[in-house]
Amino acid sequence: MDMNKYLNSDYIKVEDVKEHNVWVCKEIAETKFEEETKLQINLEHKGNCKSLTLNATNTKRLIEIFGSDTKDVEGKIIVLKLVDTEFKGKEFIGIRIDVEETKASNKEK
Numbered sequence: 001m002d003m004n005k006y007l008n009s010d011y012i013k014v015e016d017v018k019e020h021n022v023w024v025c026k027e028i029a030e031t032k033f034e035e036e037t038k039l040q041i042n043l044e045h046k047g048n049c050k051s052l053t054l055n056a057t058n059t060k061r062l063i064e065i066f067g068s069d070t071k072d073v074e075g076k077i078i079v080l081k082l083v084d085t086e087f088k089g090k091e092f093i094g095i096r097i098d099v100e101e102t103k104a105s106n107k108e109k
Contacts, residue, residue, distance in 0.1 A: 012043065012052045014093050017080045020045050021098075022105065025078050028054070028062075028070040039070075043078060052080075052095065061097040065106075077105040 012023075023043035031040040031053070039054040041062075054062070066072045079101035085094035 010049075010051055012050045012080070012095060014082060014095065016050060017082055017095055021080045023078045023080065025073045025076050027074055041073070041078070058095075058097045061099050061102075065097075065099060065102050076102075078102055079105055 023045045026042040026044050026049065028039055028041050030037050033053075039059060040051050041054055041058075042049060042051050044050075052058070062073055066076065079098040081096050081098040081101070083094050083096050085092060087094075
């Protein structure tokens with residue numbers, strides 16, 4: 001089996017954010033994961049489309065910036081950042097929506 005096919009992912013990874021942190025929202029959609037439905041934001045950077053499953057923290061951040069209607073996020077610039085975080089007792093690097101940078105990037109000029 002050739003493992004190279006597993007190197008590219010349709011989901012945003014830490015390495016993607018390190019390479020470029022500014023994306024454009026294409027859409028937000030509900031996605032079924034086993035028994036649970038979650039929100040997934042589909043983002044684009046220079047023609048490269050990837051998804052990020054929205055946890056409660058990032059969902060709250062989007063609501064703070066754009067309001068609760070997903071249509072108000074489509075076409076907007078989303079700035080991501082990396083943060084040290086903990087989940088279920090394990091430390092790791094998490095991907096967060098940068099509230100201040102996203103607001104600044106979407107100000108009408």
